[in-house]
Amino acid sequence: MDPLTGATVFATAVSLISQFRAEQGITKKVETEEFMSWLAENRHESIKELLESNTNTTISVKALLSVNHEELIQRLESLDNALAIYASGVPELSDLANGLRPNNILSEQAISIVKQLDESGGSKILEAQKRGCIFLLITNGSKGSKGQIDIVDQRFIEDDLNTLVEYGLFRHDCNSMGDNLYLLTRSASRYVASLNS
DSSP: OOHHHHHHHHHHHHHHHHHHHHHHOSSOOOOHHHHHHHHHHTTOHHHHHHHHTOHHHHHHHHHHHHSOHHHHHHHHHHHHHHHHHHHHTSHHHHHHHHHHOTTSOOOHHHHHHHHHHHHHTOOEEEEEEETTEEEEEESSOGGGOOEEEOOSOGGGHHHHHHHHHHTTSEEEEEOTTSOEEEEEOHHHHHHHHHHHO
């Protein structure tokens, strides 16, 4: 499979499932075999072969086809939002992402927070407050070193942290004292790597 096809096959498959579901009607129950026949009829043989080549993929297609149409649309909308957020940090894609999804972009501060944590070698930040200001402390940086995340705009720090959690770049937890902890995800580390490449 050539690199371009590999990069787009997931998006294409999800798009085709959504299109098929829309054509079949919101309430009609559809089977995997019907979808595979539809792919063949609409000249999507290569996608059909890829989907049929793996049992897990076939099971996933069956699961997606059984999801309520409105729920499927909501899941796809969430996926589209997340993709726009990731793309907004890639220079070659940022203008496109911002144009199509202007309300779903990561702020420069949010990107900076992820980058600082990833580049520290750490995986957790602790939210501390002092005199009405929020401080983000790296609790387990490289070689046990601890540091602090630079915050440019205190006014929107909570919004940025919530957005990072919402889009799977951070996971939220609390320590034994009830203070907020934010944990770096693999997706966030890959995102930073894509920004740096």
